[in-house]
Amino acid sequence: MMKKIYIILFLALAFQSCDNFDEDININPNLPSQASGTQLIANAELYLPGLSSSPRGEFFAQYLAETQYVGTSLYPQESTSFYSYYQGPLENLQTVLNNQDNLSSTEGPVNNQVAVAKILRAYFYWNVTDRWGDIPYNEALMGSENFTPSYDTQESIYLDLFEELKEATSIMVSGSISNDIVYDGDMENWRLLANTIRLFMALRLSEVDPDLAQAEFADALDDGVIMENADNLVYYHLAEANNQNYWYGQIVDRNREWWALTEKLVTEMLPYNDPRLQVYGDPARASDAYVGLRFGEEEAIGTEEYSLLGSDIYAQDAPVYLVTSAQVYFAIAEAVSRGWVAGSAEENYNMAIEQSIMQWTGSDAGVTSFLNQPEVAFDSSNAIESIANQRWVHLYMHGYEAWSEWRRTGFPAGFESPNGAEIPLRLSYPDNESFNNSENYEEAVSRQFDGEDLIYGQVWWDQ
Structure with a gap:
């Protein structure tokens, strides 16, 4: 199934890039003019192994x-x-959420497509904020409406993600969705995943806000994990080059x-x-x-x-x-x-x-x-x-x-501690932020790390 979906996504995106100088010539009735909701979700899922497969993380x-x-x-x-998270999976998932009225129920209940998009979006954002700290969130992914988004605090992002995950499970209905390369459209699996992410997020707050951590943990556990x-x-x-393990490409291919x-x-x-x-x-x-x-x-x-x-x-x-x-x-x-x-x-x-x-x-x-x-x-x-x-x-x-x-x-x-260097406590922000989004970047660095964007600044929950 994954191989088939990968080909569909490639063809859909390739067709979308064509110049529409002559609609009668360029429209192919056998290919979609733009990726559907579940295809966008599947494309976001293709980024999941990148959350783990990284020498730096190891x-x-x-x-x-x-x-x-x-x-x-x-x-x-x-x-x-x-940037790759924003330009890839998060943009795909935000597009699904911004176009709920246009989602096709032929690919599964619209509510379930929205629920899965919310869960994946929350999962990616959780990973990003845990690595960098405060990040663009509420004003992110607005395209030409806002090229310089502000940075939301990690605390506010956590609180919002808790609610996002709860909302995702609350809107689920019976029926599966198509093109899901992770759980094959099984919504019970997605429900358990959403609650489990909440459970892990709650545990992460054990040292900064134990009361909130306990309440969210117990609630997620009761909901089923x-x-x-x-x-x-x-x-x-x-077992093919188009979708192979990262380490295989490094060790065998190279x-x-x-x-x-x-x-x-x-x-x-x-x-x-x-x-x-x-x-x-x-x-x-x-x-x-x-x-x-x-x-x-x-x-x-x-x-x-x-x-x-x-x-x-x-x-x-x-x-x-x-x-x-x-x-x-x-x-x-x-x-x-x-x-x-x-x-x-x-x-x-x-x-x-x-x-x-x-x-x-x-x-x-x-x-x-x-x-x-x-x-x-x-x-x-x-x-x-x-x-x-x-x-x-x-x-x-x-x-x-x-x-x-x-x-x-x-x-x-x-x-x-190689050469006396301790394990970093965060990732520093992209270089481009200091001049492409300087005001918001500088405010975030000042608020969190006394003006120094270093790898030894502590994120909110690591105080």
């Missing part, structure tokens, strides 16, 4: 170390653009062996026979053993000496895991430990690890023996640290999410 979470050309992992002060791997938000790539498992990741997994390690990385060719590379090491002795990125991870059709049941169980375990909801923190912690191992290996073999080790078993006296450490192991290859959880909790501890 460096911020210290999952991967550069084996050569060491640079980005040394945490240089540099700007990072958010992802509890099974079958319901995870997963982007499935294809012959780049630039990334090894970090020493810290191997140390957290190998001594405990963690069954996920054989998926996360391949044994070092020189020794047939798992050997991690110290993060930020600039004098590595050769890629054959270290465990490189696992071949299962960079397979051409390897999936990208974005929102998972294991994360939900870790979140509930933490919420129980904080006294937000009733239940057993240990049982949810154990279930999180079981779901994680099943997700990554396809089997529950080894779960019991793994959990029975004292170093792995839930430690109620250090509950948040126990949960955070195992959540970090689970979130492998979703570096930006793991980085956000580290910023929130401070765990895991013991990350490397």
Whole structure:
């Protein structure tokens, strides 16, 4: 289905670019003159793996170390653009929401098309604000009406996204939508996803506004969240060049062996026979053993000496895991430990690890023996640290999410500081903003970071 949709989107957009100097000649009755609502939604979904597949995200979470050309992992002060999110998925989704009266019910109930667009829009905006801080939001995507949007505070964006996600589930009706390459139009899956995103957003506020965090968390949990791997938000790539895994393109197509498992990741997994390690990385060719590379090491002795990125991870059709049941169980375990909801923190912690191992290996073999080790078993006296450490192991290859959880909790501890550089606390705004949108850019930087757009400024929830 994904291959078919990709071709439809390409043809629709190609046709849209033609010059209409002669309508009788240029109109092809077999192609749409513009992308439909569900095609725009599908096009936005094509951007989902980019939220995870990024070397920078893996460096911020210290999952991967550069084996050569060491640079980005040394945490240089540099700007990072958010324009592709606005010009791609957010623009597509905003177009759907701005043209609700023109959506065709032949592709599924209009309410459901709007609901999915709202959920995806909220998910992308959440990711963007968590990386940069305050961002253009209410005045964004207005086209020629406003080329210089103001920056909304992260707090106001969070509050609005909570309501947006609730509204999305409230307007859902029976019936599926077409062209959905994520959940095949199943609205129950979208309902669970919307509530799960709310759950994770609520947890993110644990240190800045615990009362709001608890209320939103409990509300989202009551409304129903992802509890099974079958319901995870997963982007499935294809075994073809048009829609292949990012890492396949880097490692196989370009012959780049630039990334090894970090020493810290191997140390957290190998001594405990963690069954996920054989998926996360391949044994070092020189020794047939798992050997991690110290993060930020600039004098590595050769890629054959270290465990490189696992071949299962960079397979051409390897999936990208974005929102998972294991994360939900870790979140509930933490919420129980904080006294937000009733239940057993240990049982949810154990279930999180079981779901994680099943997700990554396809089997529950080894779960019991793994959990029975004292170093792995839930430690109620250090509950948040126990949960955070195992959540970090689970979130492998979703570096930006793991980085956000580290910023929130401070765990895991013991990350490397290459050349004395600490892990960044945010992404700096795009260079172009300082002169294309200078007044609003300068106001946002002054409001948040005392006038310095640096990678060590703290976003609102990380105070």
